[in-house]
Amino acid sequence: MPGQSTSSKMKIFNLIISLLFLTALPDVGIAAHGGAKVKDGSLSKCTNVNQIPALDCASAPSSVFSTTGRLWVVWSYAGHVYVNYSDDKAETFSKPVTLNTIPEKISAHGENRPKIVLSKKGDIYVSWTTPLEKRFTGNVRFSFSNDMGKSFSTPVTVNDNLDITGHRFDALSVGKNGNIYLAWLDKRDRFKAEKEAKDYHGAAVYYTWSDNGGKSFHANKKIIDHSCECCRVIIDMDDNDLPVILWRNIYGKNTRDHALVSFESASKPGIPVRVSYDNWQVDACPHHGPDLSISDSGDYHMAWFNNADKRHGLFYMRMRDNNTRTTPVNFGNYKAAASHPGVLSSNNQVWLTWKEFNGKEETVWTQHSTNNGETWDKAKVVAKSTQGSDYPFLITDNKSIYIQWKTTQEGFRLIAIDKNNNREGLL
Amino acid sequence: MKTLILLLTLLCSCYTANATNKPALFNTDSYSQLIEEKKHAFLMVMWSLDCPPCIKELSSLGLLYKQNPDLNMVLVSTDSPARIDEINKLLSKFDLLKIDNRVFSTEPVQRLRYSIDPRWYGELPRSYFHDNHRAGRSAVTGILNTDHVLSWLKTNTEVTP
Numbered sequence: 001m002p003g004q005s006t007s008s009k010m011k012i013f014n015l016i017i018s019l020l021f022l023t024a025l026p027d028v029g030i031a032a033h034g035g036a037k038v039k040d041g042s043l044s045k046c047t048n049v050n051q052i053p054a055l056d057c058a059s060a061p062s063s064v065f066s067t068t069g070r071l072w073v074v075w076s077y078a079g080h081v082y083v084n085y086s087d088d089k090a091e092t093f094s095k096p097v098t099l100n101t102i103p104e105k106i107s108a109h110g111e112n113r114p115k116i117v118l119s120k121k122g123d124i125y126v127s128w129t130t131p132l133e134k135r136f137t138g139n140v141r142f143s144f145s146n147d148m149g150k151s152f153s154t155p156v157t158v159n160d161n162l163d164i165t166g167h168r169f170d171a172l173s174v175g176k177n178g179n180i181y182l183a184w185l186d187k188r189d190r191f192k193a194e195k196e197a198k199d200y201h202g203a204a205v206y207y208t209w210s211d212n213g214g215k216s217f218h219a220n221k222k223i224i225d226h227s228c229e230c231c232r233v234i235i236d237m238d239d240n241d242l243p244v245i246l247w248r249n250i251y252g253k254n255t256r257d258h259a260l261v262s263f264e265s266a267s268k269p270g271i272p273v274r275v276s277y278d279n280w281q282v283d284a285c286p287h288h289g290p291d292l293s294i295s296d297s298g299d300y301h302m303a304w305f306n307n308a309d310k311r312h313g314l315f316y317m318r319m320r321d322n323n324t325r326t327t328p329v330n331f332g333n334y335k336a337a338a339s340h341p342g343v344l345s346s347n348n349q350v351w352l353t354w355k356e357f358n359g360k361e362e363t364v365w366t367q368h369s370t371n372n373g374e375t376w377d378k379a380k381v382v383a384k385s386t387q388g389s390d391y392p393f394l395i396t397d398n399k400s401i402y403i404q405w406k407t408t409q410e411g412f413r414l415i416a417i418d419k420n421n422n423r424e425g426l427l
Numbered sequence: 428m429k430t431l432i433l434l435l436t437l438l439c440s441c442y443t444a445n446a447t448n449k450p451a452l453f454n455t456d457s458y459s460q461l462i463e464e465k466k467h468a469f470l471m472v473m474w475s476l477d478c479p480p481c482i483k484e485l486s487s488l489g490l491l492y493k494q495n496p497d498l499n500m501v502l503v504s505t506d507s508p509a510r511i512d513e514i515n516k517l518l519s520k521f522d523l524l525k526i527d528n529r530v531f532s533t534e535p536v537q538r539l540r541y542s543i544d545p546r547w548y549g550e551l552p553r554s555y556f557h558d559n560h561r562a563g564r565s566a567v568t569g570i571l572n573t574d575h576v577l578s579w580l581k582t583n584t585e586v587t588p
Contacts, residue, residue, distance in 0.1 A: 109477075135476065135482070136477075136479055229479050230477070230478065230479070254569075282550065282568050282569045283480055283569040283570045284478075284480055284550045284551055284552060284553070284568050284569040284570070285475075285477075285478040285479065285480060285481070285550065285551050286548070286549075286550050287477075287478075287549055287550070287551070288548060288549065288550070305548070307548060307550065307568070335545075337537070337541070337545060337546070337548065339548055339549075357537045357538075357541060357545075359538075359541050359545065362535075362537060386535075387535055388534075388535030388536065388537065388538075389535075389537075408535065
C-alpha cells in the first residue's frame with residue numbers, strides 16, 4: 001500500500017542517516033567506557049544523535065547543590081554541554097539547557113569532565129576542555145549563567161595561549177566573594193621547548209581568575225613546571241576565601257607524587273609544597289588524580305592513589321600548613337582494586353569514598369570520621385553495579401551527604417550515605 | 428531514491444574504511460584465550476591514544492620490531508572500538524599494523540582490566556612479559572627499557588625449540 005511504502009522508505013532513510021551519524025561520531029561526547037548502554041538493548045537510546053539528549057547517556061557528569069537544595073548537573077552529549085537541575089534529589093530533572101550552540105569536542109571521561117560551581121548569590125559557572133585536532137591538545141572553555149540557569153553566556157576560551165597544544169584537565173572553583181578560579185594542565189612551555197629542540201617533562205599548572213562574574217579573566221599565570229599530564233587537578237577554597245590547588249606532580253626524573261599550592265592573594269600564588277612522599281617512580285600515565293576538601297576551620301583534607309612498590313593504594317592525609325600534617329594512612333582494600341578516592345569535610349566531620357571491584361561487582365565504599373580525620377568508623381558499601389561505572393563523587397546540600405555515581409545500568413544516581421552494610425574498618 | 432543510493436554508497440565506504448586492518452576486539456575472555464593459543468614467549472603491551480608516554484612506547488616498539496621481527500608481540504589499545512581509525516593511523520605511522528593488534532571491546536573497562544590483572548589500576552603503558560612454556564609472567568608499568576626487552580627476548584628465544 002502506498003502509505004506503508006512511504007513509511008518504510010522513511011524508516012530506511014532515517015536508519016541510514018542515524019548510521020551515518022554513528023560512523024562520524026568517534027570523538028564527540030560519547031565515551032565508550034562508562035557511558036553508552038550496550039548490554040541491555042538500549043544502545044540506540046544512547047547513540048542516536050537525533051534523540052533528545054539524556055543525562056543517563058552522558059558518560060561523565062558533575063553535580064553540585066545550591067543553598068536551596070536544588071541539584072545542578074552538567075554533562076555533555078554529542079558535542080554539546082548541557083545543564084539541568086533536580087528539586088527531588090535526582091528523581092526527576094528539568095529540561096536541559098544547551099551551553100554551546102555550535103557543537104565542539106568535549107572531554108568527558110573519568111579524569112577530565114565538565115565542571116559546575118555556584119556562587120553565593122546563585123550564579124552558575126561551568127568549565128570544560130575542548131580537545132583540538134592534534135592529539136593531547138585542547139582549550140579550556142567557560143560559560144556562566146546569571147539568570148538561575150535559564151540561559152548561559154557564549155562559551156569563551158580561558159587560556160590566553162592559543163598554540164595548538166595542551167590546555168586541559170581544568171579545575172573550577174568560586175569564592176564567597178564571587179571570584180572565580182580556574183586551574184589546568186598546560187603545555188605551552190613544553191610546546192615552546194620542543195620548538196627549540198629542548199626536553200620538557202610533563203606539563204605545567206597554570207591558573208587564572210575572574211573578579212567580574214566570568215565576564216573576563218586575568219592573564220594566565222604559571223604555578224609550576226613539570227606536572228603529571230593526565231591526572232585531574234582539584235581546587236577548593238580555604239578559610240581566607242583563596243584557592244588551594246592540588247595535583248600530581250613529577251619530582252626528579254619520574255617520581256609522581258602530589259603537590260599543592262595555596263595563595264597569598266588572588267594574583268599571588270604561594271610556593272608549591274610537596275604533599276605525598278610515596279615515591280612512585282613511573283614513566284606512565286596513572287590517569288588517577290587526587291581529591292581535596294578544605295574544612296571551615298581551614299584544614300586541608302586530601303585523598304590520593306599511588307602505586308609504588310612499597311607505598312601503594314589509597315591514602316588520606318590532613319594538613320593545615322607545612323608543619324602540621326598528619327601521617328598519611330591507607331584506606332580501601334588494595335586487593336580489591338580500591339581506586340578513585342573522594343574526600344569531603346564539614347566542620348569536624350570527614351567522609352571518604354572510593355570504588356572497588358571483585359571481578360563481578362563494582363562497589364562504592366564510604367568511611368566517616370567525626371573527629372577531623374583522627375579516627376574512622378567502619379568502611380561501608382553504599383552501592384553496587386555490574387556493567388561499568390563512573391567515579392564516585394561526594395557532594396552535600398549542607399543537610400546530608402550524598403554520592404554522585406553514574407553507572408551504565410542504573411544511570412545517574414544520588415546516594416545518601418547514612419545506612420547500608422558495614423565492613424571492618426581498614427584505617 | 429538517488430539520495431538513498433548515494434547514502435548507502437557513503438555508508439558502505441565508511442564501513443569498508445573501518446574494516447581495513449581492523450584490530451580484533453579484546454573481550455573479557457581474550458586474555459585466557461591468548462594464553463592458551465600462545466605456545467611460546469610473548470609480550471603484551473597495553474596502550475591508549477590518550478596516553479602521551481604510550482606514543483613514545485609505540486615509536487620505540489616499532490623500531491624494536493623492525494630490528495627483531497621474531498618478537499612475538501600483542502598490542503592492546505584500551506580505547507573504544509569507535510576510535511579504530513585513529514588507532515590504525517597511529518599503528519601505521521609506527522609500522523605496527525602487521526602485528527597482533529587488539530582493541531578493548533565495549534565491555535566494562537574494569538572487567539576487561541581485571542581479566543588480565545586484578546592489580547592493574549589502568550596505568551599506561553602497561554606491559555606483560557610471558558615467558559616461554561608459560562614459565563612465568565612479569566608486569567612493567569611505564570615505557571619499556573629496550574635493553575630489558577632484548578634481554579628477555581634473548582633468554583626466551585634460546586630455549587625455544
